[in-house]
Amino acid sequence: xxxxxxxxxxxxxxxxxxxxxxxxxxxxxxxxxxxxxxxxxxxxxxxxxxxxxxxxxxxxxxxxxxxxxxxxxxxxxxxxxxxxxxxxxxxxxxxxxxxxxxxxxxxxxxxxxxxxxxxxxxxxxxxxxxxxxxxxxxxxxxxxxxxxxxxxxxxxxxxxxxxxxxxxxxxxxxxxxxxxxxxxxxxxxxxxxxxxxxxxxxxxxxxxxxxxxxxxxxxxxxxxxxxxxxxxxxxxxxxxxxxxxxxxxxxxxxxxxxxxxxxxxxxxxxxxxxxxxxxxxxxxxxxxxxxxxxxxxxxxxxxxxxxxxxxxxxxxxxxxxxxxxxxxxxxxxxxxxxxxxxxxxxxxxxxxxxxxxxxxxxxxxxxxxxxxxxxxxxxxxxxxxxxxxxxxxxxxxxxxxxxxxxxxxxxxxxxxxxxxxx
Amino acid sequence: xxxxxxxxxxxxxxxxxxxxxxxxxxxxxxxxxxxxxxxxxxxxxxxxxxxxxxxxxxxxxxxxxxxxxxxxxxxxxxxxxxxxxxxxxxxxxxxxxxxxxxxxxxxxxxxxxxxxxxxxxxxxxxxxxxxxxxxxxxxxxxxxxxxxxxxxxxxxxxxxxxxxxxxxxxxxxxxxxxxxxxxxxxxxxxxxxxxxxxxxxxxxxxxxxxxxxxxxxxxxxxxxxxxxxxxxxxxxxxxxxxxxxxxxxxxxxxxxxxxxxxxxxxxxxxxxxxxxxxxxxxxxxxxxxxxxxxxxxxxxxxxxxxxxxxxxxxxxxxxxxxxxxxxxxxxxxxxxxxxxxxxxxxxxxxxxxxxxxxxxxxxxxxxxxxxxxxxxxxxxxxxxxxxxxxxxxxxxxxxxxxxxxxxxxxxxxxxxxxxxxx
Numbered sequence: 001x002x003x004x005x006x007x008x009x010x011x012x013x014x015x016x017x018x019x020x021x022x023x024x025x026x027x028x029x030x031x032x033x034x035x036x037x038x039x040x041x042x043x044x045x046x047x048x049x050x051x052x053x054x055x056x057x058x059x060x061x062x063x064x065x066x067x068x069x070x071x072x073x074x075x076x077x078x079x080x081x082x083x084x085x086x087x088x089x090x091x092x093x094x095x096x097x098x099x100x101x102x103x104x105x106x107x108x109x110x111x112x113x114x115x116x117x118x119x120x121x122x123x124x125x126x127x128x129x130x131x132x133x134x135x136x137x138x139x140x141x142x143x144x145x146x147x148x149x150x151x152x153x154x155x156x157x158x159x160x161x162x163x164x165x166x167x168x169x170x171x172x173x174x175x176x177x178x179x180x181x182x183x184x185x186x187x188x189x190x191x192x193x194x195x196x197x198x199x200x201x202x203x204x205x206x207x208x209x210x211x212x213x214x215x216x217x218x219x220x221x222x223x224x225x226x227x228x229x230x231x232x233x234x235x236x237x238x239x240x241x242x243x244x245x246x247x248x249x250x251x252x253x254x255x256x257x258x259x260x261x262x263x264x265x266x267x268x269x270x271x272x273x274x275x276x277x278x279x280x281x282x283x284x285x286x287x288x289x290x291x292x293x294x295x296x297x298x299x300x301x302x303x304x305x306x307x308x309x310x311x312x313x314x315x316x317x318x319x320x321x322x323x324x325x326x327x328x329x330x331x332x333x334x335x336x337x338x339x340x341x342x343x344x345x346x347x348x349x350x351x352x353x354x355x356x357x358x359x360x361x362x363x364x365x366x367x368x369x370x371x372x373x374x375x376x377x378x379x380x381x382x383x384x385x386x387x388x389x390x391x392x393x394x395x396x397x398x399x400x401x402x403x404x405x406x407x408x409x410x411x412x413x414x415x416x417x418x419x420x421x422x
Numbered sequence: 423x424x425x426x427x428x429x430x431x432x433x434x435x436x437x438x439x440x441x442x443x444x445x446x447x448x449x450x451x452x453x454x455x456x457x458x459x460x461x462x463x464x465x466x467x468x469x470x471x472x473x474x475x476x477x478x479x480x481x482x483x484x485x486x487x488x489x490x491x492x493x494x495x496x497x498x499x500x501x502x503x504x505x506x507x508x509x510x511x512x513x514x515x516x517x518x519x520x521x522x523x524x525x526x527x528x529x530x531x532x533x534x535x536x537x538x539x540x541x542x543x544x545x546x547x548x549x550x551x552x553x554x555x556x557x558x559x560x561x562x563x564x565x566x567x568x569x570x571x572x573x574x575x576x577x578x579x580x581x582x583x584x585x586x587x588x589x590x591x592x593x594x595x596x597x598x599x600x601x602x603x604x605x606x607x608x609x610x611x612x613x614x615x616x617x618x619x620x621x622x623x624x625x626x627x628x629x630x631x632x633x634x635x636x637x638x639x640x641x642x643x644x645x646x647x648x649x650x651x652x653x654x655x656x657x658x659x660x661x662x663x664x665x666x667x668x669x670x671x672x673x674x675x676x677x678x679x680x681x682x683x684x685x686x687x688x689x690x691x692x693x694x695x696x697x698x699x700x701x702x703x704x705x706x707x708x709x710x711x712x713x714x715x716x717x718x719x720x721x722x723x724x725x726x727x728x729x730x731x732x733x734x735x736x737x738x739x740x741x742x743x744x745x746x747x748x749x750x751x752x753x754x755x756x757x758x759x760x761x762x763x764x765x766x767x768x769x770x771x772x773x774x775x776x777x778x779x780x781x782x783x784x785x786x787x788x789x790x791x792x793x794x795x796x797x798x799x800x801x802x803x804x805x806x807x808x809x810x811x812x813x814x815x816x817x818x819x820x821x822x823x824x825x826x827x828x829x830x831x832x833x834x835x836x837x838x839x840x841x842x843x844x
Contacts, residue, residue: 189716257724280716280720282763283709284709288705288709290703290710291703291713294611295699297700298699298701305698305727306727
C-alpha cells in the first residue's frame with residue numbers, strides 16, 4: 001500500500017479499519033468458560049449479530065442454542081444458533097417477532113445457565129417490541145420522524161428505550177436468575193454500553209421525562225398512546241445499581257478507536273504520518289466537514305498543526321438534518337460539503353464511509369473525494385452547492401463514479417473518515 | 423504567565439493575540455515613501471480605521487489629509503485626518519454621509535497624488551452607500567435579513583458589493599489617475615483582500631447573478647428595486663484584470679494567522695505545547711464547537727493527536743443561524759455548545775472571543791469556560807441546552823460571571839478560540 005494511488009491507499013485504510021473490528025478478529029479473546037452444569041443460551045441483535053454468532057460457534061467448546069436477529073443481507077451460516085433477518089433502520093414485523101421469541105427463550109433459566117448476549121449497532125431497530133399499550137405502527141412513526149429530525153443517536157435511543165418491552169435493561173431482567181455476559185461492538189460515540197442498541201441488557205439512567213422532552217425538542221408528532229405511556233411513567237426502565245443485575249457483566253470487544261488505530265498503523269507502515277483527531281466526533285455532517293477542511297488546508301498551506309504528507313483520521317457519528325429531497329447518508333453529505341470547501345485543492349484527498357458498509361439507507365459504504373472531483377463535477381454539469389442543499393451526496397458521488405461500495409461488512413463501529421494531505 | 427490559573431492564562435493569550443495585530447504593531451513597516459510632488463490623501467473604513475490613521479500620522483513624514491470612518495466607540499485622537507463614527511453591523515446615515523464624502527474627496531486627483539486606503543473588518547457596513555435607484559432602507563432590510571440567515575461573510579459581501587455605489591472596486595476606480603496603496607487588516611477566512619470590507623478598492627470577481635442567487639438561497643425578501651437593479655446588471659462591479667487598476671496596490675498587514683502565532687508563542691514561552699488547527703475555520707458555531715470538544719476529549723483521554731498538557735488554537739469565522747430569542751454572538755454560542763459537549767470534563771478550559779472586542783452586537787468580547795461551569799450553572803438553575811436552543815450564550819456566561827469584556831480593541835482579525843487541555 002503506497003500513496004502513489006491516493007484512492008487505493010484510502011480504500012485500503014478503510015478495509016484495514018473494518019477488518020480490525022470484525023467479529024472474527026475481536027470476539028474469541030473475550031469468550032468465557034462454558035458453564036459447569038447449566039446450558040448456554042445465545043441471544044443477540046445488530047448488524048454484527050450473525051457474524052458474532054458464527055464466530056462464537058467456531059470457538060465454543062460445548063453445546064449452544066439460541067436466536068440472534070440481524071439486518072436483511074447480514075446473515076452468516078450458523079449451525080446451532082438460529083439467525084433471523086429483519087428491517088433496519090425502520091423496524092418491521094420480522095424484528096418484532098424475533099424480539100418476542102428472544103424474550104420467550106430466556107424464560108425459565110436457572111442460576112446455572114449462561115446467557116451470551118451479542119449486541120452491535122442496529123440492534124435498536126432490529127429488536128423492536130413495543131411496550132404494552134403501544135402499537136408497532138406508533139413506534140415506527142416516532143422512529144421515522146426522529147431519524148429525520150437531526151436528533152443524536154443517544155437521544156433517539158432514550159426515546160426508544162422508553163417505548164420498548166425489551167430495551168433499556170428489560171431483556172437483562174428477563175434473563176434472571178441466569179448469569180449474563182453481554183459482548184458488544186460499539187457504534188456509539190463515547191462507547192457507553194447502555195446506549196449501544198439501546199442497551200437491552202443494561203440498566204438505564206435516562207427517564208420517561210427525558211424521552212418526552214426530546215420528542216418535544218424536535219417537534220415530533222406524538223401519538224396520544226405514546227404520550228400517555230411516557231407521562232404515566234409506565235415506560236420507566238431499571239436504573240443503574242439495581243441488584244437484579246448483580247450476576248450480569250458486559251464487555252466491549254470492538255470500538256471506533258480500534259478501527260482508527262488499525263488505519264493509523266497501516267498508514268504508518270506505508271510511511272505516512274497518521275493523526276487521530278477523535279473517535280467520537282458528533283455534529284451536523286456539513287459543518288463537521290468544514291472543520292476538517294479547515295484543518296487540512298492549514299496543514300497544506302502552513303504545515304500546522306502537522307507537517308505533510310500526513311493523514312487525518314476521525315470517527316464518531318455525524319447527523320444530517322434533512323431539508324432536501326436527495327439521496328445519501330451522512331458520509332456522502334460530509335464528503336460533498338468537504339468537496340465544496342476544498343474546491344479542488346490540489347493536495348487533498350479524502351474518504352468518508354460507514355464501517356457497516358451502508359451509508360444511511362443506500363447501497364454504498366460512502367465515497368471518495370479527490371482534487372479532480374470539482375472539475376469533473378463541473379464538466380458533468382453538476383452543481384455541488386445545490387446538491388448539498390438537496391442532501392444529495394449520493395447523487396453527486398454516484399454521478400462521478402466515486403461511490404465506495406463494499407456490501408454489508410457485518411460489523412459496525414460507526415463513521416470512518418480519512419483525509420490525506422500530500 | 424503560567425497555567426496555574428487557566429483563566430488568567432487564556433485571557434493573557436487573547437491579549438497577546440490582539441496586541442500582535444494592532445495597527446500600532448503592524449502598520450509602520452508597510453508605509454511607502456511620500457510622493458515626490460503630489461499630495462497624500464488618506465481614506466479608509468473599518469473597526470481599525472481610526473487606529474490605523476492615528477498610527478499613520480505618528481509615522482508619516484509630510485502632510486496628510488483625508489477622512490476615515492469607524493464604528494461608534496472606535497475613534498482615535500487624529501490631528502490631520504478626520505475621523506467619523508458610524509453604525510455597525512447595520513449601517514446608518516452617518517456611514518452613508520461619510521461614504522459620500524470619501525467619494526467626493528477622491529475626485530480630481532492627479533497622477534502625482536498618493537491615496538492611502540486603510541481597510542479593516544466592519545468597513546462593509548460602515549461604508550454603506552446604496553447604488554443609484556436603491557434606498558438605504560432597502561439595503562438595510564436586505565443586510566439585516568442576511569445577518570440572521572446563516573450566510574457566510576463572503577456571501578453577504580457579494581450581495582453588498584452589488585448594491586453599493588462604493589464597494590467592489592468602485593472607490594478604487596474613483597481614485598484614478600492617482601496612485602493607490604490599500605493597507606488591510608484581514609477579518610475574512612482565507613484573507614482574500616477583495617472580500618475584506620467588501621473590497622472598495624479591489625476588482626471583484628463575483629457577479630450580479632451570484633448576488634441574486636445568494637438572496638434566493640437564504641429566502642431573503644428582495645425589495646423590487648433591488649431585484650431590478652441586480653437583474654438588469656446595472657450593479658456589476660469592475661473585474662480582475664481591469665487596466666484601470668494598474669497603478670493600485672494592496673497589502674495585508676495583519677491577519678488571523680499572526681494573532682494565532684502570537685498566542686502560540688506566548689503559550690510556548692509558558693511551557694505549554696501549542697497547536698494551531700486553522701486560521702480560517704467556518705461553519706455553524708455550535709457544530710464547530712462539537713468538533714473542538716471531540717478533539718479536546720481525545721487529547722485528554724488518549725493523548726491523541728497531541729499529548730497533554732497542550733493548547734489548541736483556531737481562528738476564522740463561525741456563523742450562527744438564529745432560531746431563538748436569546749442574546750450573544752457566535753463566540754458565546756460556540757462556547758455554550760462546547761460547555762454542553764464537555765459537560766464538566768475536569769481537564770479542559772476554554773476561551774472564545776472576537777478579536778475586535780465585540781462578540782456579535784453585545785458589550786463582551788467573548789467568554790471563558792472552565793470545568794466548574796456546568797456545576798455552577800446547575801447551582802444557578804440554568805439550563806444550558808435550552809439556552810443554546812434559544813441562542814442565549816450571552817445570558818449563560820453573563821449569569822456565570824464569565825463574560826470577557828475588553829471594550830473595542832480597534833483591530834479585527836475575527837474569531838479567536840483557545841482550548842487548554844491539562
